[in-house]
Amino acid sequence: GQQVMQIPQYQHVQEGEDFTTxxxxxxxxxxxxxxxxxxxxxxxxxxxxxxxxxxxxxxxLTFQFGEAKKNSSLxxxxxxxxxxxxxxxxxxxxxxxxxFGQGTELxxxx
Amino acid sequence: xxxxxxxxxxxxxxxxxxxxxxxxSLDFQATxxxxxxQFPKQSLMLMATSNEGSKATYEQGVEKDKFLINHASLxxxxxxxxxxHPEDSSFYICSALGGSSYNSPLHFGNGTRLTVx
Numbered sequence: 001g002q003q004v005m006q007i008p009q010y011q012h013v014q015e016g017e018d019f020t021t022x023x024x025x026x027x028x029x030x031x032x033x034x035x036x037x038x039x040x041x042x043x044x045x046x047x048x049x050x051x052x053x054x055x056x057x058x059x060x061l062t063f064q065f066g067e068a069k070k071n072s073s074l075x076x077x078x079x080x081x082x083x084x085x086x087x088x089x090x091x092x093x094x095x096x097x098x099x100f101g102q103g104t105e106l107x108x109x110x
Numbered sequence: 111x112x113x114x115x116x117x118x119x120x121x122x123x124x125x126x127x128x129x130x131x132x133x134x135s136l137d138f139q140a141t142x143x144x145x146x147x148q149f150p151k152q153s154l155m156l157m158a159t160s161n162e163g164s165k166a167t168y169e170q171g172v173e174k175d176k177f178l179i180n181h182a183s184l185x186x187x188x189x190x191x192x193x194x195h196p197e198d199s200s201f202y203i204c205s206a207l208g209g210s211s212y213n214s215p216l217h218f219g220n221g222t223r224l225t226v227x
Contacts, residue, residue: 030213031213033215033216035216035218041220041221042203042218042219042220042221043154043203043205043216043218044218045208045215045216045217048213048215050213088153088154090216097156098144098156098159099156100153100154100156101153102152102153103152103153105151
């Protein structure tokens with residue numbers, strides 16, 4: 001079956017440092033979504049990537065979809081304490097089943 | 111943007127009782143809604159897919175008689191935890207597809223923290 005691996009599981013950074021989380025699939029994806037969940041909150045949709053090699057930016061956040069559409073990344077430049085939370089990738093497997101990555105928990109030390 | 115309202119946000123119940131959780135799409139119609147369970151520091155575990163007007167599709171290992179899902183309208187899905195036990199204590203979240211296709215983003219409710227004593 002389809003495997004999805006999101007790494008790292010945890011990332012602790014000093015405020016101002018960069019952060020990246022990666023999501024890797026064993027099969028080619030039609031699209032991938034990214035969500036952010038603040039501590040005690042619910043996931044909030046950030047972005048959807050559809051095209052091979054796509055790069056999208058939202059202020060300090062950069063999202064990439066690999067050329068083979070098997071991997072994706074979320075990069076935050078110069079983290080701030082407001083970036084704290086868990087970032088999840090989400091995709092659908094070939095059977096149409098909804099799958100979430102394991103999540104990357106980001107903590108930012110001021 | 112699309113808003114999903116989930117109620118209640120917190121509930122404490124005694125072992126053996128049933129708890130109903132509501133998930134409403136406020137400004138859009140949601141043909142498909144999803145129910146998840148989330149343990150601390152873990153990812154979302156999909157429990158079931160709820161389709162309006164039909165029976166829910168449960169994930170492997172999820173007891174359909176214990177977690178009753180009803181999706182009676184295009185804006186409301188409910189999850190009832192029947193005969194709750196302490197091991198059912200968890201954070202339950204619903205989400206709705208923002209459009210008609212599986213390419214649509216998911217919009218999440220605020221979640222319900224269930225504590226069974």
